[in-house]
Amino acid sequence: MKSVMSFPNRGPWGKSNWRGNTSGHVIREIIEHFSPKLFVDACEGSGTSGDVCRDMGVEYAGLDLYKGQDFTKDFILDQLPRPADIVFTHPPYADMITYSGEVYGNEAIAGDTSRCQSPEEFISKSQVMLMNQREATREGGIYATLIGDHRGGTLGRGNFRSYQSDFIQMMPKDELLSVTIKLQHNCLSDNRQYSGSFVPIMHEYLLLWKKKQKSLFEISFDMASEMTKRVATTWRNAIRIVMMKLKEARLSDIYTEVEKVAANLVANNPNYKAKIRQTLQKHFTNVERGVWAVA
Numbered sequence: 692m693k694s695v696m697s698f699p700n701r702g703p704w705g706k707s708n709w710r711g712n713t714s715g716h717v718i719r720e721i722i723e724h725f726s727p728k729l730f731v732d733a734c735e736g737s738g739t740s741g742d743v744c745r746d747m748g749v750e751y752a753g754l755d756l757y758k759g760q761d762f763t764k765d766f767i768l769d770q771l772p773r774p775a776d777i778v779f780t781h782p783p784y785a786d787m788i789t790y791s792g793e794v795y796g797n798e799a800i801a802g803d804t805s806r807c808q809s810p811e812e813f814i815s816k817s818q819v820m821l822m823n824q825r826e827a828t829r830e831g832g833i834y835a836t837l838i839g840d841h842r843g844g845t846l847g848r849g850n851f852r853s854y855q856s857d858f859i860q861m862m863p864k865d866e867l868l869s870v871t872i873k874l875q876h877n878c879l880s881d882n883r884q885y886s887g888s889f890v891p892i893m894h895e896y897l898l899l900w901k902k903k904q905k906s907l908f909e910i911s912f913d914m915a916s917e918m919t920k921r922v923a924t925t926w927r928n929a930i931r932i933v934m935m936k937l938k939e940a941r942l943s944d945i946y947t948e949v950e951k952v953a954a955n956l957v958a959n960n961p962n963y964k965a966k967i968r969q970t971l972q973k974h975f976t977n978v979e980r981g982v983w984a985v986a
């Protein structure tokens with residue numbers, strides 16, 4: 692397996708008429724690379740992973756919402772004979788394709804992540820999916836997801852969101868094993884001509900994490916402190932940009948400029964002036980009372 696994959700044909704596995712089906716070659720590559728004994732697909736769809744596992748002689752368990760297993764509320768591990776070597780998902784890409792009530796059945800099913808009302812709801816439920824996958828993976832095993840970025844739909848016309856980036860952010864940094872780009876073939880966008888700044892999406896990402904010996908509590912603690920560090924760095928960098936522009940300035944002018952440059956940080960911190968003073972004290976020079984300069 693390498694960090695770029697390209698399969699012009701999806702192979703004989705699963706059903707090509709299941710919208711959003713996975714290329715069986717992706718599953719084959721994962722199995723060839725990691726030689727799992729038990730492979731689990733928690734979004735089985737038309738059964739591509741199961742077919743590949745059968746061909747390759749690998750024990751398999753397949754779950755999906757239409758079979759009654761909801762990764763947002765049912766513990767995956769409870770449905771397995773033991774923790775798996777690999778727990779894979781190819782989930783909906785938010786509302787790009789609607790599954791319950793459209794690809795199968797006549798009604799919406801609660802928990803269907805293709806029916807989320809907002810990107811935030813989709814991201815939050817997808818984090819439950821990834822943590823659930825992780826809990827079902829043996830220590831040293833692999834949890835993996837195939838996900839694409841998205842434009843439009845619940846994001847609003849023309850708006851773009853990189854779900855792969857969201858997914859990477861919300862799982863433990865030190866467990867991320869690789870990010871593989873999988874080219875998409877036979878897309879509607881292949882033969883279209885686009886004008887302006889529009890950039891068509893031609894690939895998906897296979898994200899692989901290797902599970903370490905850490906409890907859910909430990910990983911959420913790590914993620915919270917990572918977030919705190921990132922917010923602190925962003926404050927420092929926003930103030931650095933302001934000071935690059937102002938060179939030397941009075942505190943009141945620095946506040947005004949930071950309010951313009953970092954409106955989102957300011958909106959989320961009612962004590963932002965104290966935060967600015969604290970950052971200035973740590974990283975800049977106090978020229979005289981109330982006046983600060985780049986060091």
Ligand SMILES: C[S@@+](CC[C@H](N)C(=O)[O-])C[C@H]1O[C@@H](n2cnc3c(N)ncnc32)[C@H](O)[C@@H]1O
Pocket residue numbers: 705706709710711712713714733734735736737738739740754755756757760761762763781782783790791802803804805
């Ligand atoms: C992209 S399709 C999977 C395609 C499959 N790998 C194949 O090759 O046919 C996504 C699947 O996720 C399932 N799904 C959506 N929400 C789910 C949930 N909360 N729990 C389990 N499965 C879910 C859908 O039913 C759908 O079958």
